Amino acid sequence: MTLEIIGITVLWLFLFGYVIIASIDFGAGFFNAYSLLTNKNHILIKIIQRYLSPVWEVTNVFLVFFFVGMIGFFPKTAFYYGTTLLVPASLALILLAIRGSYYAFETYGSRGHKGYAFAYGLSGLLIPAALSVSLVISEGGFVSLVDGAPVLHYQELFYSPLTWSIVFLAITSVLYISSVFLTWYAKHAGDEEATGLMRKYALIWAFPTMITAFGIIVELRAHNPEHFENIVDIWWAFLISGLLFIGTFWLILMKRQYALAFCMLVAQFFIAFLGYGWSHRPYLLYPHLTLYDGFTNEAMATALIIAFILGFLLLLPSLHLLLRLFLFNKEYVTGKKNHHV
Amino acid sequence: MANEEAVFFSRVLTELTLTFHIIYATIGVGVPLMIMIAQWVGIKKNDEHYILLARRWTRGFVITVAVGVVTGTVIGMQLSLLWPNFMELAGHIISLPLFMETFAFFFEAIFLGIYLYTWDRFENQKKHLLLLVPVAIGASFSAVFITMVNAFMNAPQGFDIVNGELVNISPILAMFNPAMPTKVAHVVATAYMTSAFVLAAIGAFRLLKGSNHIYHKKAIYLMMKVGFVFSIATALIGDLSGKYLAEYQPEKLAAAEWHFETEENASLILFGVLQDGEVKYQIEIPYALSILAHSNPTAEVTGLNEFPEDEIPPLYIHYLFNIMVAIGMLMLFVSGLYLYAKRRGWRFVNQKWYRWLIVAGGPLSIIAIETGWWLAEVGRQPWILRGILKVEDAATTSNHVDLMLIAFALLYLVLGIGSVVILSRMFRRNPVEQELQDRTREKGSDF
Ligand code: HDD
Numbered sequence: 001m002t003l004e005i006i007g008i009t010v011l012w013l014f015l016f017g018y019v020i021i022a023s024i025d026f027g028a029g030f031f032n033a034y035s036l037l038t039n040k041n042h043i044l045i046k047i048i049q050r051y052l053s054p055v056w057e058v059t060n061v062f063l064v065f066f067f068v069g070m071i072g073f074f075p076k077t078a079f080y081y082g083t084t085l086l087v088p089a090s091l092a093l094i095l096l097a098i099r100g101s102y103y104a105f106e107t108y109g110s111r112g113h114k115g116y117a118f119a120y121g122l123s124g125l126l127i128p129a130a131l132s133v134s135l136v137i138s139e140g141g142f143v144s145l146v147d148g149a150p151v152l153h154y155q156e157l158f159y160s161p162l163t164w165s166i167v168f169l170a171i172t173s174v175l176y177i178s179s180v181f182l183t184w185y186a187k188h189a190g191d192e193e194a195t196g197l198m199r200k201y202a203l204i205w206a207f208p209t210m211i212t213a214f215g216i217i218v219e220l221r222a223h224n225p226e227h228f229e230n231i232v233d234i235w236w237a238f239l240i241s242g243l244l245f246i247g248t249f250w251l252i253l254m255k256r257q258y259a260l261a262f263c264m265l266v267a268q269f270f271i272a273f274l275g276y277g278w279s280h281r282p283y284l285l286y287p288h289l290t291l292y293d294g295f296t297n298e299a300m301a302t303a304l305i306i307a308f309i310l311g312f313l314l315l316l317p318s319l320h321l322l323l324r325l326f327l328f329n330k331e332y333v334t335g336k337k338n339h340h341v
Numbered sequence: 342m343a344n345e346e347a348v349f350f351s352r353v354l355t356e357l358t359l360t361f362h363i364i365y366a367t368i369g370v371g372v373p374l375m376i377m378i379a380q381w382v383g384i385k386k387n388d389e390h391y392i393l394l395a396r397r398w399t400r401g402f403v404i405t406v407a408v409g410v411v412t413g414t415v416i417g418m419q420l421s422l423l424w425p426n427f428m429e430l431a432g433h434i435i436s437l438p439l440f441m442e443t444f445a446f447f448f449e450a451i452f453l454g455i456y457l458y459t460w461d462r463f464e465n466q467k468k469h470l471l472l473l474v475p476v477a478i479g480a481s482f483s484a485v486f487i488t489m490v491n492a493f494m495n496a497p498q499g500f501d502i503v504n505g506e507l508v509n510i511s512p513i514l515a516m517f518n519p520a521m522p523t524k525v526a527h528v529v530a531t532a533y534m535t536s537a538f539v540l541a542a543i544g545a546f547r548l549l550k551g552s553n554h555i556y557h558k559k560a561i562y563l564m565m566k567v568g569f570v571f572s573i574a575t576a577l578i579g580d581l582s583g584k585y586l587a588e589y590q591p592e593k594l595a596a597a598e599w600h601f602e603t604e605e606n607a608s609l610i611l612f613g614v615l616q617d618g619e620v621k622y623q624i625e626i627p628y629a630l631s632i633l634a635h636s637n638p639t640a641e642v643t644g645l646n647e648f649p650e651d652e653i654p655p656l657y658i659h660y661l662f663n664i665m666v667a668i669g670m671l672m673l674f675v676s677g678l679y680l681y682a683k684r685r686g687w688r689f690v691n692q693k694w695y696r697w698l699i700v701a702g703g704p705l706s707i708i709a710i711e712t713g714w715w716l717a718e719v720g721r722q723p724w725i726l727r728g729i730l731k732v733e734d735a736a737t738t739s740n741h742v743d744l745m746l747i748a749f750a751l752l753y754l755v756l757g758i759g760s761v762v763i764l765s766r767m768f769r770r771n772p773v774e775q776e777l778q779d780r781t782r783e784k785g786s787d788f
């Protein structure tokens with residue numbers, strides 16, 4: 001394995017981590033707001049707050065890790081993506097900022113206003129939408145070099161069906177991942193009513209997710225044939241991912257083994273995510289930037305990888321402690337004990 | 342091909358974001374240490390007041406951390422959005438500490454989550470206190486790492502440029518650049534100092550607003566002690582920072598001191614105004630600049646005349662420097678006198694005017710932080726990487742920076758007002774007296 005591949009793999013794994021935990025967070029916010037509208041809030045609020053409270057800051061660090069690591073391993077991305085993403089990334093940042101701070105204000109400060117809950121829920125859909133635009137751009141065709149500086153063509157981006165499918169996929173995945181997780185979590189907490197409601201949402205959002213995912217592959221055929229070819233080359237990975245999807249769906253439908261269902265869902269997304277990343281190689285931005293010409297120097301790459309390994313050794317036990325104390329702690333999850341400051 | 346408008350708005354937006362972030366970041370670095378000290382004293386003395394102090398500070402801290410985290414995320418990404426050319430270059434040489442900083446955040450975030458949700462969960466309180474240690478370490482190390490990056494911008498090293506190509510890159514050399522020791526130490530010490538004075542100010546404010554509870558008095562005394570220690574450290578390290586500047590960035594020191602001609606026996610100029618190149622109404626301290634720069638009253642100090650016109654930083658940093666130093670000296674005096682008077686049993690420090698002075702110390706320390714950063718950053722102009730890359734060549738070429746500036750300005754307004762409102766509401770609804778009573782009832786003990 002070359003240093004380039006190690007670097008991008010590490011980053012891709014952290015991005016995957018972010019996608020999963022942030023989806024749970026974003027989706028939970030949306031379901032919370034939606035249940036306020038339909039007067040079912042009493043069912044969900046406890047479950048959602050118990051899960052989200054101790055981990056929200058950790059979720060955010062995954063994102064920071066990804067973009068800081070990207071600059072470290074692939075400094076040239078700063079030049080291409082930094083210039084072109086100014087508007088979508090700034091929008092995502094503003095939404096993230098409002099969301100993160102109001103979350104803390106509400107949870108630790110004082111119960112507020114319904115309006116915040118709605119803004120909070122809505123932002124959970126808009127943020128993935130805005131962030132996913134960077135994936136759209138990476139497929140090429142929306143950026144050209146003018147006087148040596150990359151320029152983003154907003155109109156083409158706006159009218160491209162690929163944009164809207166990827167944005168739509170981001171949103172549906174958020175809702176799907178989140179509802180499957182919360183089904184399990186509610187069950188784990190022994191809350192039958194919440195389990196039932198979340199299960200219903202999981203079933204609803206499963207198919208739109210799969211259909212858009214397929215749609216994107218079809219659209220890539222026209223938009224970026226090279227990428228499409230690479231996807232077809234590893235069709236088996238996407239097949240496995242599809243089978244795992246069916247497994248998850250089946251378990252949820254049969255009301256069986258929600259923990260396993262969630263694991264299969266993670267595996268499904270993991271394989272699809274890796275497969276997508278693998279087939280995207282070697283381009284970071286079609287056709288301007290590849291892994292190889294965007295890569296940092298060897299001294300820095302080695303230093304970063306060493307720092308990463310040491311840091312990871314430090315984090316793993318800490319994360320384990322966090323999960324043991326909150327996610328898997330029966331007394332905490334069921335709300336029997338509350339030791340909040 | 343620099344886009345002048347984009348450069349201008351990128352500067353303003355960077356200034357705005359950093360100026361806002363640094364308030365919350367400073368509190369984020371310093372307050373965990375103060376909580377730790379209070380909780381430790383509480384456990385040692387078996388005094389419920391200190392424990393409650395730790396607990397209430399933690400609650401407030403959660404709000405400031407939230408704003409610190411979100412604005413930090415903003416600046417982290419904004420650096421690439423607004424300064425892509427700089428970040429591309431920096432990515433090659435100085436991304437190591439930036440990367441390590443995320444681990445420090447990670448560490449802090451995980452243990453903060455645990456700490457917040459495990460009050461009274463452990464039989465042995467010391468175990469709970471132990472959970473705070475990684476929070477404090479993580480927060481302080483984020484400051485250390487990010488300041489290393491900033492130090493690199495002032496004194497870049499650890500690479501060579503041959504025919505426009507970067508060669509011989511050494512991330513470690515880049516991290517341990519000459520600006521690093523004083524800068525890191527000064528930033529960390531001032532964060533502790535500021536946090537201590539902010540917390541003391543809150544206590545003094547409660548006393549002025551009618552409370553007469555011993556709880557607040559204990560808080561003030563403890564924080565004045567800590568603040569005093571760190572203001573001494575701040576002044577000493579600040580002096581070393583001046584010596585660093587004299588050696589490595591003489592133009593910054595000369596501009597900050599309005600030192601126009603290279604000369605020996607240089608005197609220090611405080612305040613004053615510039616009229617047609619003449620300094621007027623200033624206070625002059627003979628030999629002091631030579632001492633600040635070289636620890637020697639007769640030493641020669643480089644003046645601005647040695648530098649090309651277009652590499653001289655704006656001269657208004659003189660005032661920033663003066664304000665920072667004046668506040669540092671004032672706070673050293675206020676806290677020192679307070680401690681001395683308490684020991685001697687002098688009553689005047691319990692009077693209203695002195696308490697107002699302590700209240701002022703909180704915002705003043707934050708102003709010192711702001712002016713200090715503005716001094717350091719504006720004093721580096723026109724460079725973004727001193728001697729290597731100019732600000733105007735580093736900025737984005739995008740045409741939408743002005744819109745983003747407005748959007749972010751609104752965001753900071755909302756966050757700023759929001760955090761202040763929430764904090765004051767949180768503590769007003771649950772006053773100390775009430776909480777102490779509740780806890781007495783819960784525990785059935787007497788204190
Ligand atoms: C509570 C805040 C505070 C206080 C009281 C002081 N400072 Fe400071 N100063 C800072 C907060 C600060 C800072 C925000 O931390 C800076 C900005 C960038 C940096 O490295 O530290 C800084 C920078 C800074 C610099 C520029 C360093 C550079 O650009 O590389 C010098 C020379 C001093 N300080 C010197 C002093 C002296 C002699 C003080 C006398 C008491 C003093 N400071 C008090």
Ligand code: HEM
Nearest residue numbers: 352355356359360363424487490491714715718719722732
């Ligand atoms: C890693 C650390 C830092 C980096 C990479 C960085 C980057 C930059 C950049 C790109 C600029 C634009 C140049 C300009 O506007 O002239 C700038 C200026 C500035 N930065 Fe820093 N900065 C860092 C640390 C800080 C911190 C912590 C503060 C504290 C608030 C700060 C305050 C400022 C200010 C006030 C300016 C405006 C200078 C001016 O008027 O020109 N910086 N910095």
Ligand code: HEM
Nearest residue numbers: 060061365366369370406409410413414416417446480484
């Ligand atoms: C250009 C300069 C800076 C950048 C790019 C930056 C970046 C960041 C980022 C990305 C975060 C969020 C981390 C998370 O998700 O948990 C953050 C928060 C934080 N930053 Fe900054 N930062 C800068 C300046 C500073 C400085 C100078 C200090 C210290 C003096 C500092 C101290 C902190 C702390 C302690 C936090 C954690 C939040 C808190 O406890 O309040 N930062 N910063």
